Each structure stands twice: as structure tokens, then as C-alpha cells.
Amino acid sequence: MFKNNNFIERSIKGALIFLKQAVFADEYALKKGFLQSLDPRIKAATFFLFILQALFIKNLFVLSCLYLLSLSLACFSRISPGFFIWRTWVFIPLFSLFIAIPALFSNFSPGETMVSFKVGALSLFITRQGIAGALLFVVRVAVSVSFTVLLSITTRHFELLRVLRIFKIPQIFVMTLGMCYRYVFLFVEIIENTYLAIKSRAGTNIHYKKGQRIVAWNIAYLWQRSYKLNEEVYKAMLSRGYKGDTFMLDELKFKARDWFWLVFVLSISVIFLATGVKI
Amino acid sequence: MAEETVFRLEDVYFSYLGRYPALCGISLDIKRGEKISVIGANGCGKSSLLHILDGLIFPDSGKISLCSKELKEDAFEDMAFSSDFRKKVGFVFQNSEVQLFCPTVKEDIVFGPLQMGKVKTEIKRRLDELAFVLNIEELLERSPHQLSIGEKRKVAIASVLIIDPEVIIMDEPTAGLDPLTTRHIIDLLTEASRSGKTIITATHDLHIVEEISDTVYVVSREKKIVGSGSPERILADTQLLKENNLVHIHSHKHRDATHAHPHLHIDHHH
Incomplete structure (x- = not known):
């Protein structure tokens, strides 16, 4: 212009x-999929639990399982995988790039050198511990962003607002x-x-x-x-x-499906936390 | 038995910021069950008059009363009076955007009765009934920003009709609407009038005046009432309408001869 x-x-x-x-x-929120059928309060609470787990789990395999779970839930909720992956990976670099890249180098993650190179007079070393840390961080961000996006696109915005009431x-x-x-x-x-x-x-x-x-x-x-x-x-x-x-006018009501989902989430959370949290 | 006066305005003056006059010495009586139209050019103060009738703004001087009770700003601080007034008087705004402020159409429609503490089962019954009558059942779960102008207007009307007020005030209810939606709204007003409601409409659409009014008030650019009477009498007074920018001289050709006459915009309405 x-x-x-x-x-x-x-x-x-x-x-x-x-x-x-x-x-x-909003079109996704109106589809008749699995997540769309859940009570928004249960959905928000369980997704919050997943995000909390992502913060504490230090095992890359368990974190990847959580990420795969988010992808499967997207499929069961009639969300096109292409759209979902594009929507989440737009945000992931935004949140992770500036932290993950410095973490690759020995200055922040000392350890076994995998790659070394020079930028002018400065010698830089990428360490194995650095790569592992950066990868863990990126997957953690991916899991958190995926569940957040999943919640926002499978729930109508006014229902999300009503969810805020459970947080008083x-x-x-x-x-x-x-x-x-x-x-x-x-x-x-x-x-x-x-x-x-x-x-x-x-x-x-x-x-x-x-x-x-x-x-x-x-x-x-x-x-x-x-x-x-x-x-x-x-x-x-x-x-x-x-x-x-x-x-x-309408107060939200829990259905049997919501309780089944809650029990399922609590069960797998115990397994994930038991296997994924290592000090 | 004498007809009961619902609204009485006596020499009402109102100005914005105390500097820009919007109404100058308005006096009128509105009877129960009457259909009133206020016509006038843009900016003549029609909307201000309706806002005063709905207790949203208050006169600088003069007096307005509803069923003999004077409407003053401090009277609305009394919750019982305010609640009673809102149950009696419903207002459809000119701009439906301002009236539809909730996330969904359904929440917008039920906002009024919920505020007034009406029973929820009754609200649901009225909602279903109105949605059917206005043919907006499909829109209930949608967000107001996704609606067309006509749909927004219907929802705005539903949000007032659900309160079941005795007096319905409408500001330019048919402005910008297609003929079918206009017809639908006029039918609704006619039906509401048949059920005994008082209907007050501000418009400059002369097409609809005859159908929606028993009495027409003409407001001038000087913010004064310069004429009142039956719609037939007012619409026949082309001089009055011309002086108040409600008609214009329409010039066109019939074969080789140029012909000019006042154009009321009602001639093409069949």
C-alpha cells in the first residue's frame, strides 16, 4: 500500500x-469429534495436567509419547493433522529458538564435544549434553503448545471463558x-x-x-x-x-464420558510420571 | 374510560455536553397500546428522544414521566424502580452491534430476562418460541460477529421481545435491511401491537410509517416537533415533509418532456 x-x-x-x-x-470446535464431546472443564483440567507433566518429565521417550498422544487426540477429534502440525509448529520456534540454540554450546551445557567450529576468533563447541538438553526443551515446548492449541481449537471460545470460572x-x-x-x-x-x-x-x-x-x-x-x-x-x-x-442460562454438567476420560488421564499420568521423572 | 398515558414529555430540553442541543422543547403524550412514529432527517434528535424515553439519558430541563412517575436519574438508583422500568420498556438500538455484546446469540437473547431474575424454564420456553418465530434457531450457538445485518437486527429484536415489555422502542428498525427482512420486522411490530403493546419507532423510512403508526411526529432540524397527526395526514403534507428533508423533488423524463414532482419514497411501495 x-x-x-x-x-x-x-x-x-x-x-x-x-x-x-x-x-x-471455530469450525473445528463445532465438529463432532472426541475432544469436542468432552466437558470443557474436564478437558481444560486434564490438558493442564498434561502440560504440568511436560514440565517435570525428563525422559525424551516419555515426552515423545505425550506428543504422540496429542497428535492422536487431534485425529480422533477430526482435526486435519496437517493443519494441527502447522498451527503448533508456528509457535514452537517462537518459544524455544532463543533458549534452545544457546543451550547447544559448551558455554551453557559443558560436556562431551560433538561438533566444534569457529566464528571469527571465537571457538564454539556443541556438546552431547547440549543437544540432549535442547532437544528435551524443544519437545517439552512442542507438547505444551500442542495441548494448548488442541484445547483452543476444540473448544468454543465462550466455553473456554466459562472454564475460567472453575479457577474462581x-x-x-x-x-x-x-x-x-x-x-x-x-x-x-x-x-x-x-x-x-x-x-x-x-x-x-x-x-x-x-x-x-x-x-x-x-x-x-x-x-x-x-x-x-x-x-x-x-x-x-x-x-x-x-x-x-x-x-x-445453562450450567455445565458432567457426563459419563467425562469421568472415563478423567480416569484414563489420571492413570496414564501416573505411568508417565513414574517412568519419566528422573532426578 | 380515558386512555391511559404511558409516557408524558413536557417541554423537554436536552443537549450533549451542555453545548450541542439535541432536543428543544419536546412535549408529547403516548397512550397505552398506541403506535407512534417519530420521523425526521438525520441528526434531528430522534435517537436522543428514544434514549430519553428508555431512561438512558435525562433531560436538562422539562419533565418526562412513565405512568405518572417522573423519570429522573436518581429514581433509577432505586433497584426496584429500575428493574420494574426495564421490564416495562424495551429498546432496540439503531446499531445492532452495540446491542449484541455477548459471545453467542443465545446468551445475548437471554441476557435481559436473566438480569431481571426471570425463571430459567420460562426463559428457555420463550427463547425456543422466539427463535422459531424469528427463524433464528440455527443462529443460537453462533457468535454475533458471524451474522449478517438482517440476522443481527432479528437477534436484537429477539433480545428485547424475550423480556415481554409493555413498551417497545425501536430506533430505525428497518435501516439497511432487504425488503423481505423489512417485511418480517413490520409483521412482528404489527403482531406486538395487536397484543396490546405500545410501539414507538424512530425512522426516516416513509415506506413503513403508515403500517407502524397511529400517530406520527415530525421532528425538525431545529430539534422541535413541527407536526403531528395520523400517518395519512402527515404523508399528504408534502410541504411539511419537504421542509424537513423527508422528501425531495424528483425530476425525470416522460418521452420528451421533463416532469418534476415531490418524491416521498412511498410511491413505489406495493
């Missing part, structure tokens, strides 16, 4: 694509989060339409300095819109009798 500087355009497009994918991901998070906070999620999409639409309006009138021949001014002006405009919307939404809430408390 902006001559000599398409950074802003790429950022806007990237953010919009990501948010739209979040909407698209105040209902008003949960409601505010729900409203933020709701309105983020409205603002995404506004940003997208503004972007298209600028493009339709100005094309691609805007100097980057003018482009920056347009973007700054739009940020201010969006802030004004959100402020006005905030007032109007509050009026709409008052109009329908809002008194500061929130209530739910």
Missing part, C-alpha cells in the same frame, strides 16, 4: 489473517474478556475496510511518511470509535436491566 515501506501493509494483513483464522478455527476468576472479568473477544472482530472489520478505502482512493503511490500519518490518524480514529462503542454498549446493557452481576 505504502511506497517504499510495505511493513505496515504486511502487519495489517498478517494480523487480519491470524484473527480470521481464529474465527475459522470473577464472573465480571470473564464477561469483560468475552466482550473484548466479541468486539475485536468488529474492529478487525473496520481496519480492513479502512485499509481497502485507502487503497481504492490512493492506490499504491503514497509516500511512506504520508502513509505513517494516515496510519496514525486511523489509530486515533479507531480509539475514538472504541470509546464511543464502549458508551453505547453500556447503555444497551443498562437498557436490558444490567445491574453489575452476570448469570448463565
